[in-house]
Amino acid sequence: MPKSTDQPVINYWHVYTDDSGTSRQQKRQLTGFTLESMGGNSGSQWNNEWLKGASQIIFSELPADFDGDWHENPQPQWIIPLSGGWWVETMDGTRTEMRVGEISFGADQGTTNQKGHRSGVLNGKPCQMMIVQFPEEKKMKGGTPAPDEL
Numbered sequence: 001m002p003k004s005t006d007q008p009v010i011n012y013w014h015v016y017t018d019d020s021g022t023s024r025q026q027k028r029q030l031t032g033f034t035l036e037s038m039g040g041n042s043g044s045q046w047n048n049e050w051l052k053g054a055s056q057i058i059f060s061e062l063p064a065d066f067d068g069d070w071h072e073n074p075q076p077q078w079i080i081p082l083s084g085g086w087w088v089e090t091m092d093g094t095r096t097e098m099r100v101g102e103i104s105f106g107a108d109q110g111t112t113n114q115k116g117h118r119s120g121v122l123n124g125k126p127c128q129m130m131i132v133q134f135p136e137e138k139k140m141k142g143g144t145p146a147p148d149e150l
Contacts, residue, residue, distance in 0.1 A: 007031065007032075007046065010029065010048075011027060011029055012029075012030060012102075012104060013088070013096050014104075015088060015104060015105065016108055017107070020112075021111050023072075023091040023117050025090045031048075033046040033047060034046070053134075055135075057130065058131040059128070061127065062084075062129070063121075064121060064125055070116060071116050072109050072110075072111055072114050072115075072117070073109060073116065076133070076134045078106075078131065078132040079104045080101075080129060080132075081099060081100050081102065082129060083100060083128040084128060085097060085100070085122035086119055086127045087119060087120055087122060088118070090116075091112075091117070
């Protein structure tokens with residue numbers, strides 16, 4: 001079977017704080033993948049190594065009645081739904097819905113009045129997630145850049 005030489009692109013939602021302190025969301029793309037082996041006799045795969053260093057992984061379940069009233073992401077973090085779905089509304093009024101396999105990068109620290117965003121579950125059902133957090137010191141001057149800006 002022929003190998004693909006086309007670099008993949010992965011879509012994600014980027015939640016961020018603009019220069020006026022308002023949280024916003026924008027659909028972005030992870031690019032810049034490298035075709036490489038993970039070692040041994042393993043075949044090559046497309047990898048995009050982003051922000052190497054310390055991180056924390058949290059597995060979480062939002063209950064069916066979860067109410068994520070206005071709050072900021074505690075740290076820059078990837079959020080990946082594993083089951084169910086959830087929604088996020090930023091201060092600019094943008095509301096997105098994410099289901100299994102759709103990802104978000106939450107980096108809305110430093111919003112006006114620490115308002116950040118609101119969130120909740122879809123269809124009144126629990127949402128299981130994997131969250132990968134990065135230490136606050138990884139935050140760069142002028143805010144956390146999108147992964148494809150690093």
